[in-house]
Amino acid sequence: MRSPEPSPAAGGRPVVEAAGVTKWYGETTALDRVDLVIDAGTVHGLLGPNGAGKTTLLSALFGLVLPDEGELRLFGRTRATAGAAWLDGVGGFVEAPRFYPYLSGRANLEVLSALDGGDAPSLVDHLVDLVGLGSDGDRKVRGYSLGMRQRLGLAAALLRRPRLLILDEPTNGMDPAGIRDLTAALRRLAEDGVTVILSSHDMHQVEAVCDAVTVLHRGTTVWSGSLDAMRGEAPDPVWQLRTSDDAAALAVAGRRAGVDALRHDQDGPLAVMAGQAALDDLVVELGRAGVAVRALVLDTTPLQSFFFHLTEGRGADPGAAPAAATGTGLGPRRRAVPSR
Amino acid sequence: MTLASGAWPTFAADRPADDRPAAGGRQRGGSAVVWRAEMTKMAGQWRVRAAALACAVAPFAVLMAFNVQGATPSDTLFGQWIHTSGWAVPMVVLLWSGQWLLPALTAIVAGDIFSAEDHLGTWKTVLTRSRSRGQVFTGKLLAAASFAVVMVVIVGGASMLAGLAGGSRPLVGLTGQTVPAGHAAWLAALSWSTQLPPILAFTGLAVLLSVWTRNSVVGIGAPVLLGLVLQLVSMVDMPLALRHWLINTPFGAWIGLWTQPRFVGPVGQGAATSGLWLAVTVAAAWAVFRRRAIGAA
Numbered sequence: 001m002r003s004p005e006p007s008p009a010a011g012g013r014p015v016v017e018a019a020g021v022t023k024w025y026g027e028t029t030a031l032d033r034v035d036l037v038i039d040a041g042t043v044h045g046l047l048g049p050n051g052a053g054k055t056t057l058l059s060a061l062f063g064l065v066l067p068d069e070g071e072l073r074l075f076g077r078t079r080a081t082a083g084a085a086w087l088d089g090v091g092g093f094v095e096a097p098r099f100y101p102y103l104s105g106r107a108n109l110e111v112l113s114a115l116d117g118g119d120a121p122s123l124v125d126h127l128v129d130l131v132g133l134g135s136d137g138d139r140k141v142r143g144y145s146l147g148m149r150q151r152l153g154l155a156a157a158l159l160r161r162p163r164l165l166i167l168d169e170p171t172n173g174m175d176p177a178g179i180r181d182l183t184a185a186l187r188r189l190a191e192d193g194v195t196v197i198l199s200s201h202d203m204h205q206v207e208a209v210c211d212a213v214t215v216l217h218r219g220t221t222v223w224s225g226s227l228d229a230m231r232g233e234a235p236d237p238v239w240q241l242r243t244s245d246d247a248a249a250l251a252v253a254g255r256r257a258g259v260d261a262l263r264h265d266q267d268g269p270l271a272v273m274a275g276q277a278a279l280d281d282l283v284v285e286l287g288r289a290g291v292a293v294r295a296l297v298l299d300t301t302p303l304q305s306f307f308f309h310l311t312e313g314r315g316a317d318p319g320a321a322p323a324a325a326t327g328t329g330l331g332p333r334r335r336a337v338p339s340r
Numbered sequence: 341m342t343l344a345s346g347a348w349p350t351f352a353a354d355r356p357a358d359d360r361p362a363a364g365g366r367q368r369g370g371s372a373v374v375w376r377a378e379m380t381k382m383a384g385q386w387r388v389r390a391a392a393l394a395c396a397v398a399p400f401a402v403l404m405a406f407n408v409q410g411a412t413p414s415d416t417l418f419g420q421w422i423h424t425s426g427w428a429v430p431m432v433v434l435l436w437s438g439q440w441l442l443p444a445l446t447a448i449v450a451g452d453i454f455s456a457e458d459h460l461g462t463w464k465t466v467l468t469r470s471r472s473r474g475q476v477f478t479g480k481l482l483a484a485a486s487f488a489v490v491m492v493v494i495v496g497g498a499s500m501l502a503g504l505a506g507g508s509r510p511l512v513g514l515t516g517q518t519v520p521a522g523h524a525a526w527l528a529a530l531s532w533s534t535q536l537p538p539i540l541a542f543t544g545l546a547v548l549l550s551v552w553t554r555n556s557v558v559g560i561g562a563p564v565l566l567g568l569v570l571q572l573v574s575m576v577d578m579p580l581a582l583r584h585w586l587i588n589t590p591f592g593a594w595i596g597l598w599t600q601p602r603f604v605g606p607v608g609q610g611a612a613t614s615g616l617w618l619a620v621t622v623a624a625a626w627a628v629f630r631r632r633a634i635g636a637a
Contacts (some may be wrong), residue, residue, distance in 0.1 A: 062468045064634040084370065084472035091466065098461040103384045114377040115469040156465070 013076050015040050015195040019069035030056040043190045046199040048216035058094045091162030097153025101142035105152045127155040140336035146173030168199045172209040177217045183209050202306045217311045240269040244292035267320040369530025374479020395495035399433050400511035427524040430499035443542040443567040445491045450484035450546035451559025458554040463634045474604035488543045517600040533593035537614030538590040544621035551625040586621040587617050
C-alpha cells in the first residue's frame with residue numbers, strides 16, 4: 001500500500017486530514033484505520049467497489065456518523081472543537097441528493113439558503129440557471145428526473161460557497177453534456193482554490209478531473225497518491241482486437257515482446273494487453289503477416305486495470321494476481337502468451 | 341449559461357485572513373433560522389393549508405347546521421343554549437374538539453416533522469448545513485409548537501366569530517347562573533386559552549413518537565388514538581391523583597370558569613400536568629435524536 005504523505009498546501013495545512021479513522025456498525029467494520037490527506041485546490045478522487053467504505057467516510061466528513069477511533073480534521077479543526085462550525089465552508093452531498101418533493105426546486109434551495117443564512121438567498125436564481133435547471137426550477141421536485149435532482153444537489157452544495165466540495169457520484173443520471181460540463185467546472189473550481197472530493201465509480205471521469213486518488217477496499221485504504229503516481233504503477237491497457245485470422249494474430253502476438261494476448265471464446269475478440277508502442281508494432285506486424293485488423297478498441301485503461309488489481313486481486317503477489325483482476329482475463333503484469 | 345461556462349459564486353475572494361472559511365458559515369440564532377425554514381416548508385404542504393382552512397370554516401359550519409336543522413345538541417354542555425346565545429357555539433366546538441381533534445391537529449405536523457426527514461431521506465440534506473443537531477431539534481420543536489398554537493388560535497378565533505354571528509346574548513352557566521354576554525365572550529376566550537398547555541403536551545408526545553419510531557403514521561395516529569382512549573378511560577372511576585396526571589385531563593380544566601362560585605385550581609393543575617408531559621417527552625425525544633447516526637451501515 002502506498003501511504004498518504006502529508007504535504008500541506010503552500011501557506012496552509014491540508015484541508016482534510018484523517019488519521020486512523022475507524023467505524024464499526026455492530027460486527028461490520030465499515031472503516032478500518034483509514035488515513036487520508038487532501039491538499040487545498042486539488043480534486044481528489046475516492047474510489048472503491050460497493051461496500052468499500054466510501055459513503056461512510058464521506059458521512060464522517062460531514063459529521064453524519066462519528067468515527068469510533070481516529071481523528072478527522074477539516075481545515076485543521078476537529079468536530080469536537082469546532083461544533084456546528086465544523087461544516088463552515090463545506091458543501092456537497094452523500095449518496096443521491098434528496099429534497100422535499102412537495103416544494104419546487106427553487107423553493108427547496110430557498111429553504112436550504114434560509115438554513116445557511118448570509119447572502120445565500122441572492123444566489124438561488126443564479127444557481128438554478130447555472131446548473132441548467134432553468135424554468136424547471138419552478139416545478140415540484142417530485143417530477144424531477146435523477147439527473148435533475150443531481151443538478152439541484154449541485155446547486156444546493158454551491159449555495160454554501162464551499163471551499164471544500166464533497167460530491168458522491170454527482171454524474172449519476174446526468175446526460176453526456178452535463179457530465180462534460182461538470183468535469184470542466186470541477187477543474188475550474190480547483191483552479192480557484194476550491195478543494196473537491198469526488199466519489200465515483202467512473203474511472204474515465206476520475207482520470208479526466210482528479211489530481212489524486214484514494215482507493216478504498218473493505219474499509220481500508222489500499223492506495224492513495226497522485227494520479228501520475230498511479231499511472232506509473234498501472235499495467236498496460238487492454239484492447240479488444242478483431243482480425244481476419246485470429247489464430248495467426250495470436251501467433252504473431254506471441255512473438256512480440258511486451259504483448260500479451262488471449263482469446264476468451266470462439267466468436268469473441270482477442271484481448272491484447274500492450275503499451276502504445278508495442279501495440280503499434282503489433283499492428284504493423286499483423287499487416288506484414290497478411291492479417292487484417294478489423295477492429296481495435298480500448299477495453300480497459302491502465303488505471304482501470306490497476307483498480308481491479310487493487311480491489312479484486314488483493315492479498316496476492318502483484319505478478320501472480322488473478323487474471324480476473326483486470327476484468328479482461330489478463331493479469332496486471334505481462335506474462336507468457338497463451339498458446340492455442 | 342452552463343456549468344462549464346457560467347459565472348460561479350466566488351469562493352476564494354471572500355476568504356478571511358485567518359484562512360477560516362466564511363462561506364456557509366454558522367449564523368447566530370440558529371434555532372430561529374431552522375424554525376423559519378420549517379415554517380416555509382409547512383406553508384408548502386397542502387395538508388397544513390387544508391387543516392388551517394378547515395379550522396377556520398368548521399365553527400361556522402356548526403353554527404349553520406344547527407340553525408338549519410333547528411335541533412340542539414342537548415347531550416353536550418351548553419348545547420341546549422345554542423339557539424339562545426351565540427357564545428354557546430365556541431363552547432360546544434371546544435367540547436367536541438378538545439379531546440381528540442386538537443391532538444389530531446397538532447399531530448399532523450408534530451408527528452411528522454422528524455419522521456418525514458427519514459421518509460424523504462432528507463436528513464443528510466439538512467444536517468450537512470452549518471446547524472447543530474440541537475439547533476435543528478429546537479427549531480423543529482418550536483415550529484411544531486407554533487403550528488399547534490396557531491391552530492388553536494384559528495379554530496378558537498373562528499369559534500368566537502361564529503358565536504358573535506350567532507348573537508351576543510347572555511349565556512346560562514354550568515351552575516344555572518346567567519352570564520352576561522360580554523363576560524360570556526371573555527370566559528369563552530379564556531376557556532379556549534386553557535387548551536394551549538395540553539395541546540403543547542400532545543405536541544411533545546407526537547414529536548417523541550416521530551423521532552423514536554421514524555414513522556409518520558405512528559407519529560400522527562398514536563396521539564389521536566391516545567386521546568380517544570383516554571377519553572373513554574376518563575369515564576371510568578379512578579383515583580383523582582391519577583386522573584390529574586393524564587395527558588388529556590387538562591383539556592377539561594376550563595369547567596370551573598363557568599361555575600358559581602368559580603374555581604380555577606384545575607387550570608393550574610392542568611398547566612403543571614401539561615408541563616410535565618411536555619418536559620418528559622421533549623427530553624426523551626432529544627435523547628433519541630442526539631445519538632442517532634445518519635449514514636450508511
